[in-house]
Amino acid sequence: MSGDARLIEYYAKRAHEYERIYAKPERQADLAAVRRLCVQSFAGHRVLEIACGTGYWTQVISHAAKSIVATDINDEVLQIARTKNYGCHVSFQKADAFAVNGFPQTGFTAGLAAAWWSHLRKSQIERFLLRWHQLFPPGALMVFMDNRFVAGSNTPISRTDDEGNTYQRRQLADGSEHEVLKNFPSEKEIRASLGNSAQEIRWLELPYFWFLTYQLK
Numbered sequence: 001m002s003g004d005a006r007l008i009e010y011y012a013k014r015a016h017e018y019e020r021i022y023a024k025p026e027r028q029a030d031l032a033a034v035r036r037l038c039v040q041s042f043a044g045h046r047v048l049e050i051a052c053g054t055g056y057w058t059q060v061i062s063h064a065a066k067s068i069v070a071t072d073i074n075d076e077v078l079q080i081a082r083t084k085n086y087g088c089h090v091s092f093q094k095a096d097a098f099a100v101n102g103f104p105q106t107g108f109t110a111g112l113a114a115a116w117w118s119h120l121r122k123s124q125i126e127r128f129l130l131r132w133h134q135l136f137p138p139g140a141l142m143v144f145m146d147n148r149f150v151a152g153s154n155t156p157i158s159r160t161d162d163e164g165n166t167y168q169r170r171q172l173a174d175g176s177e178h179e180v181l182k183n184f185p186s187e188k189e190i191r192a193s194l195g196n197s198a199q200e201i202r203w204l205e206l207p208y209f210w211f212l213t214y215q216l217k
Helices: 005-013 018-023 025-041 056-061 075-081 122-133 187-194
Strands: 046-050 067-072 089-094 110-114 141-147 157-160 166-171 177-181 198-205 209-216
Touching (some): 018 025, 018 056, 025 141, 025 209, 046 056, 056 067, 056 110, 067 075, 075 089, 122 187, 187 198, 187 209
Parallel strands (some): 046 067, 046 110, 067 089, 110 141
Antiparallel strands (some): 141 209, 157 166, 166 177, 198 209
């Protein structure tokens, strides 16, 4: 999350509350479906994960993947992730998702970014994807997932900037309030962002989440 210090600070402070979002009753059917898709998608892969947070999705895919290198820019969430049990070899590394040189080169066959696309400014997407794709060989599997905006389940949008990015005002358990960048892209927007770099694009839209897979050309 290079360049957005406020967002980094927010997720550091939120580390011990982060997984509460996965306890929302109305989202359970969708989450079960996404977990199944993850297990199917990553079977036998050597995975690089960015913005792994507290390791929620790392743990899910560890029961199918061959190995995982999970990264995040915040030490606070990585400390929590390291305490969990995993089904395959998992190593954790502090890394900025925009700094390609900060990632290890170990023959990854798949990449995962969960709840990450929505925190990218529209002007950052092209640059991020260019650097991200450089870490993988042609044919590698890319997986993105994120939540959709559903009134009553999501925090309301508080403002929209000149670029079209949307923001939420969120409150943590300590009472502090934070403005958080949170975009809700459409399938059309995401496909346009991928341009000619992707093939075998598959998009699944559930009531509360979307799930995207593709192979690099």
